[in-house]
Amino acid sequence: MKPTLWKELIADLRAGKPEAPVRLDALGLLAAPGESREAFADRLERLQRGTRELRGLARKVGKVQVAPGVAVRRGDAISEEICGEAWEVTEALYGVRPEWVPGFFVNERFGFLWGGCSLYDPESGLNLFIIRRNFRNRKRWFCYHRTELMAHELCHAARQALDDWRFEEYFAYRTARSPLRRYLGNCFVRSCDAWGFLLPVLLLPVMQVLEVCHLWRGPVWPFWILALLYPVFLLIRNGAARKLVDRAEKNLRKAGFAAPWPLLFRLTAPEIRAVARAEEPSAVLNEWCGEEPRGIALRHWLKQARNREEKA
16 A cells, blocks of 8 residues: 555544545454544554555565564565455455555465464554465465465454454455365464364374373273364354354344445454344444444445445
């Protein structure tokens, strides 16, 4: 995104122009719940400075540290042409086009199955994403597709201000082409989920070896149960989350909203739950449409959800 556009949007926001929050929202610069105009503008200025400095350093310096053990080098920035593939996906699904999020190819080895990830600096508010270098010259690698991988990370960047882990992966995985990935992606929503899944599974062969070596005299079957418990919990939690969002979507469609997904994308978990349970979701949504930046943007999407032709 051009520096002149950053300045224009922030100036319009500070001046109280009603179209400013809507234009920012369409770029994936969502206002946080309860965030005032001044606080929103201050956060955007920090984000703009951090983004500008990162892009400048990446052009001038040989290597820039963006996270512990992660560095980007000159020439690693992903071009607008390639990023544009992902912008089209997020715009069609959720009405956001996060052109401000820097993306980089990285040379570090994160393991064979790693495809990419998003990074966030809470001090500056800087968001960026990195993907493995294999995607520099090809769209597919292993089971990953470059476009859906970038779109996934851009969804995280856009929803970062909402600070809502409950449905973060749900919305990001809706960019996946595989129905199985779309369904199972929301199983791992917290950092502890991977460990909860892996540790009992890794413990099982250890106990079997100890049994063979006569170092364990107890039964092994309880460890099979332990290995299955967390995956079952993840599937149940995922199913409950999907059911809640599906109920909210159906409730909105029944209330006359033809394209509810952009609206749902901008809601937090408690808000989605309220919409799912509401007899009149329009009345509930109108309560959140105040005069702060987020309320103005939500009011815009209430109108758009009734008229926008869904492309999902």
